[in-house]
Amino acid sequence: MTTKKDDSISAMCTVAIGEAGKTGDWRSLRPVINHAKCIPSVKKKSACFLCWLYCPEGVVKATVPVEIDLDYCKGCGVCAEECPAKAITMVREGEDHE
Amino acid sequence: MPENLFKINAKEYILPGTRACQGCGLSLAYRYALKALRENTIVTLPACCLCVLHGIYPSTPVMIPALNNSFASTAASASGLVAGLQAMNRTDITVMAIAGDGGTFDMGIQALSGAAERGTDFIYVCYDNEGYMNTGTQRSSATPMGALTTTTPIATKQQHKKDFLKIMEAHDIAYLATASPSYPIDLYDKFVKAKKIKGTRYIHLYIPCPPGWAYSPKDTVKMGRLAVETGIAPLFEIENGKFRFTGRSKSMAERGNRLPVINYLEKQGRFKKMNIEQLQQVQHWVDGKWQEYQRRSQE
């Protein structure tokens, strides 16, 4: 039997980040966290994290303070809706906030 | 942080930057399903929204091995994986077949019924977004009455949703559960439990779909919650014939605080042409199912 030279005779995909590109580009609204309201920031400990729990993309980091990976966040706004402290606001891309 | 969040496997199995829509309910549910099943899993799926999420060659964002299949063959594919793994002495691996409502209620029903009847040792997941969403929101047998789809564009769907849970229960399978991405911990717990059980396990996921249901992506979790709170999507599990409400549905059954279906229907563009008779029929249909479940939960 001859040795198999071509490793790609079938469509076998390997794992990669950003398969669809930097999906942050899809966003028209950007989540902005107000750390004066965000529960983990206020309590200075791991708490709440409902934004992490409900993020469909898994781009929220359950850290203190909470961080959102804006390279890939598609801007759906679920985190802002679900935040019990109303600490996340969706801001139009290109507009300043704070 | 609620205590029960700590128990969730911290590892993510879907890398960011997927092709799924903004606010996709499936992305959220799949995230927790994979967290629960962990590495020792092989997934098989047909052409569907999940196939889109799994990416375009040569890359995939999913860190679990997966096999794409033709539309009718999801459960048969799982049978093949299980048989193949058995033959290769890899019985430590969980096989999960996952398809949408079209690939389950409609085209995949034969293969699923066959696999369930054979007692195939696998988890079958139906992610039910109530229509052929990947092809542009056409009617399926899971579409509820009164919904506009692109193949019921004027008159809306005239029939009730197929009661697929009854069909699956009639197969006397090892485990049957419903879950919603709006209740991720309940969903996670059910997958963890299912992984430990031998035989055919069926998990039904109610998946809100922003483009297909015509609501804003930010409301995905809300929409799933309303589906549960109106009794349209009751959360329960059936083990050894024993019915048990879980999570929010359990407390609703105890307190009797079920919301009217209008609270859910009025928030979705797909129901905008629903007439009053259809609304009454849907309410009546949901009431009937709920009462039946409630009766069974007391048995």
Added chain:
Amino acid sequence: MSNVQIMTGNQAAAIGAKLSSVQVIAAYPITPQSQLAEILSQYIEGGELKAEYVRVEGEHSALTVCISASTVGARVFTATSANGLLYMHEQLHWAAGSRLPIVMCCVNRGVGAPWTIFNDQQDSISQRDTGWIQIYCRNNQEILDTVIQAYRIAEEVYAPVMVCYDGFVLSHTMMPVAIPDPELVKDFLPPYQAHTILSPEDPRTLNAVLFPWRRANSEGVLCDGYMEMRYKLQAALERSPAVIEETSRRFAEVFGRDHGGLSWGYRMEDAELVMTGMGSIASEAMQAADMLRDEGIKAGVVGIRVFRPFPAKTLKEAFRGAKGIVIFEKGISYGYEGALCSDLKAAFYGSENQAPAHNYIAGLGGRDVKARELADAARASWMEMQTGIVEKPTTWLNCYTG
């Protein structure tokens, strides 16, 4: 020491699968294949064969089970006939496109509507373009041997192989068959080395969507588009004739039987009138050749064993001396002629061989076709060819056409 037993074609196929140490079998009963599914079940339940048998609810699932089991590294087998094969159609493409070395027996039977349970080859002929290698057998010994050869071929080129044999004519007819020594089979056929394997140790996704264009992976290396991936299947099948011939040669060395690689010849040394066909009808044509030889006509037979890949080069050589060609086929491409006839004529296009070729459609739905009738048809064509009738409409043999 040879171990010769009297058995049906279905038994021969089952023994072939058993000797090939298949690990997963999935099949759905259909006449005339059913006996094969039954015998294999018996082997497994009786402990003679260690394999998983998935008793599926339909043929689409039977092939799906084989496809999926193959992706985790198992050697797989299935078998079907007629409408069962048609029901698999989608998965035939899926198996070939996934480059999985699946072996399937097609016990040839006519397709409905209207129903027939009897033999012709319309079922497998109509699956010609699915990317499967198709081998047609002419007796029960060849069936057993070809199943074993098929795994070696499939696992070398990473393409599925369909072993075709005529329903009832072979599947249910007893013939003496020599059973190969299992130890020799193990040497001839090493364990399956999966190319495409799914495992948690290396989590990848198989058979995703491909773009029309090529696309870079995360390391920036350009990977195939849909068309490149499909080209690779074609390239594998183009490469396979050499593998089939080599396998046949090696098999003859080890087991002392040569069924021909791509085709075989009978009394071809000085043949002017060459009859051709696939499977049992080609075998029947050998008797017809003897009859014609007795009459003084220099007749011979080229039996076509491999229909896909179509061995055009080999056949051009095999038909070199022919002055007239008669093609007998148990199937038709409706609205034109027999598919084998079209392919053969195309193979000769632009070559020196411009012998007239007459096409006979015979034996559809089990219509009896005897060697005498093949001889009569070939003689009639031969006389017509002498009088200059080069082209002739396709003739339906033994059929009232009004």
